[in-house]
Amino acid sequence: MGETSSSEQWLSFIIADECYVHDVTSIKSIVLYEEPQEVPGATEGMLGILNVRGEPVSIFSGRRLLGIPDVQPSEQWRIILFDYPDGCFGLIVDSVDVLVNFEAEDIDRNTQQTDSDLIQGTMHFDERLMIVLDCGKACVRWLKEF
Template sequence: MKWITFCVEDEDYCHQVSSVKEVLRYEEPVPVPGAPDFVAGIINVRGEVMVVLDTRIIMGLPPFQMTDASRIICLELPEGNFGLLVDSVSEMIDFEDSQLDQGAQPTITGSSMMIKGTYKDEKGLKIAIDVDTFVANYIEERQAALA
């Protein structure tokens, strides 16, 4: 199973490639008035409007600071297409879900439910993220704001 690895606040994360449409260089999202703070805005990807979520805010980290390495990981999920704003994208790796260590999981403020487990290779520890939970958090907060 292929995973894409990316960095947020000097930590390595990974997500299964199956829902990744593409990886884009950072472009400034257009702000959405009234959106939750973790919505960086929207971008237009070949005629399709995509909501961009700031992974730093979702994880309870300081706000995003753009660099030349910053990327938007475009995801195709049952809930729709979303972009995840990350500090950088590293590489593709292969491992199976069964190789995830689900024991001693790191605790990141407000996001422990988003962690599927950890995977360690010769380059270090990667935290496997449950992107569906990222998106579910967005949808839940958005619906609450509209109520």
């Protein structure tokens, strides 16, 4: 993987056959999928609340946040738990892939075709196109609206 001291670590995961990456610094843990408890009046994309190690965590659907149709849960589904100063939340993904190392300066931010805070750009790594996400900005804003 060509790890160097100046590289940043990113977690790659799959949603609807597309590869996404997120900086690991805000990732608290990864847990097996459990169906969250529905919350009336929740913001779009938020599926509900899940009790994780005695702590209530708001759970978002990666598919819904990206405008991808829902499918039935599978055994490969995981919930990535994020810990930000403004809030903690979980993101449901179809599967978790690998840790990759690259520098944030290598992200192609010109490919961003949306006004969303979620998609930051793309990155080519090991002959794969990876979509770079920043879940913190978008999800923490949605948590505050809720």
